[in-house]
Amino acid sequence: MDQLTPGEKYSPYRIFSAERWAEFRADTPLTLAEDEVRRLRSLNDPVDLDEIRRIYLTLSRLLSAHVEASQLLFRQRRVFFNSDNAVKTPFIIGIAGSVAVGKSTTARVLKELLQRWPSSPKVDLVTTDGFLLPNEVLRRENLMERKGFPESYDVGALLRFLSAIKSGQPDVQAPLYSHMTYDVLPGAYVTIDRPDILIFEGINVLQTRDLPQDGKFVPFVSDFFDFSIYIDADEKLVHHWYIDRFMRLRETAFKNPESFFHRYSQLSEEAARAIAEGLWTNINLKNLTENILPTRPRADLVLRKGANHLIEEVALRKL
Ligand SMILES: Nc1ncnc2c1ncn2[C@@H]1O[C@H](COP(=O)(O)OP(=O)(O)O)[C@@H](O)[C@H]1O
Ligand SMILES: CC(C)(COP(=O)(O)O)[C@@H](O)C(=O)NCCC(=O)O
Numbered sequence: 001m002d003q004l005t006p007g008e009k010y011s012p013y014r015i016f017s018a019e020r021w022a023e024f025r026a027d028t029p030l031t032l033a034e035d036e037v038r039r040l041r042s043l044n045d046p047v048d049l050d051e052i053r054r055i056y057l058t059l060s061r062l063l064s065a066h067v068e069a070s071q072l073l074f075r076q077r078r079v080f081f082n083s084d085n086a087v088k089t090p091f092i093i094g095i096a097g098s099v100a101v102g103k104s105t106t107a108r109v110l111k112e113l114l115q116r117w118p119s120s121p122k123v124d125l126v127t128t129d130g131f132l133l134p135n136e137v138l139r140r141e142n143l144m145e146r147k148g149f150p151e152s153y154d155v156g157a158l159l160r161f162l163s164a165i166k167s168g169q170p171d172v173q174a175p176l177y178s179h180m181t182y183d184v185l186p187g188a189y190v191t192i193d194r195p196d197i198l199i200f201e202g203i204n205v206l207q208t209r210d211l212p213q214d215g216k217f218v219p220f221v222s223d224f225f226d227f228s229i230y231i232d233a234d235e236k237l238v239h240h241w242y243i244d245r246f247m248r249l250r251e252t253a254f255k256n257p258e259s260f261f262h263r264y265s266q267l268s269e270e271a272a273r274a275i276a277e278g279l280w281t282n283i284n285l286k287n288l289t290e291n292i293l294p295t296r297p298r299a300d301l302v303l304r305k306g307a308n309h310l311i312e313e314v315a316l317r318k319l
Contacts, residue, residue, distance in 0.1 A: 013302070013315040021314045022054040024061070032057070040112055045105045047309070052109060055303070055311045060113035062316075066227055067091045067197060068119045087168035090194065091120070092224055095201040096299065097231035098292055099148060099284040100242035102309055106231060107201040120196035128202025129177035131158040134184050148203055148287050155209070155221075162200070162224040170194055180253065182260030203287065206230065206295035222298060230299035235288065237307065239280055246276035 078086045095103050115123040131153050138144045146152050164172040173189035208220045254265035264272045304313040
């Protein structure tokens with residue numbers, strides 16, 4: 001039995017060092033088969049395989065235990081209520097955290113790992129940027145400098161989407177965003193058809209809003225989650241990752257004349273860096289401090305990253 005520190009005893013979280021977390025290998029196949037390694041590599045994500053073995057396999061095992069428990073509960077309720085035609089609904093995992101902390105990368109890796117479990121062969125992934133208001137609306141409302149802030153999303157559409165998924169509806173559409181045009185794609189959707197797991201990823205997924213004055217019930221996005229993860233890192237590290245990604249995109253995606261940020265690929269490195277610093281400080285850091293970090297205590301699990309995106313600590317909410 002581990003000793004709990006006095007602070008931890010009454011905290012809602014159990015805290016694990018990465019080393020301790022990695023030890024939870026038990027009897028399940030916590031190894032990667034060759035074709036899985038190939039699939040993970042084909043994602044072209046920079047997460048190294050040792051880190052996947054060390055942290056993400058244990059996490060996928062824990063999540064799969066939650067999925068199996070919820071499926072068992074569903075079956076027992078069906079027997080209890082004698083309702084053969086009850087529909088199974090997807091298990092929804094929310095992933096929150098700052099811009100550039102690594103949400104999309106983690107979501108893609110988890111999708112690959114989770115779909116190998118027999119209880120969840122079908123895992124889908126949706127990002128909340130598709131629910132941003134179109135640039136045309138953001139410009140009209142003077143919100144272009146507030147992209148990613150709570151008021152820049154169509155929260156109604158977001159809640160309708162999750163509500164449809166959680167009620168077991170087939171073929172639910174989610175709108176898509178393009179980082180190339182820096183705008184939502186008009187008329188473009190991804191169709192989500194009753195997956196076993198839906199991973200729903202975005203900076204705003206653990207946010208709450210004041211309830212409207214008229215007393216009508218309005219759910220929070222996280223009311224639809226079965227499990228939520230917050231990816232955390234020191235602000236200085238995330239700043240570095242944001243600038244790094246921007247400068248890399250300048251050498252690649254921004255070179256495309258169709259790219260919204262094409263003009264930045266034409267600037268000197270110094271001038272482009274200054275633009276990135278401005279976007280970080282005036283938009284993303286502000287949003288992190290005011291709207292994202294305050295949602296961290298609502299997560300079921302916090303992954304705390306250090307340099308090079310390596311997970312240093314895992315905090316798991318006590319049941
Ligand atoms: N585990 C990781 N190891 C190494 N680099 C990573 C890892 N996760 C993310 N990155 C890099 O950090 C940057 C931000 O990651 P991304 O997943 O795009 O963040 P977000 O979706 O939170 O904006 C990208 O350049 C990405 O390649
Ligand atoms: C699109 C984003 C708001 C992230 O959205 P998310 O998928 O987390 O809902 C963000 O990547 C972004 O573009 N922020 C605006 C400032 C900037 O260009 O970095």
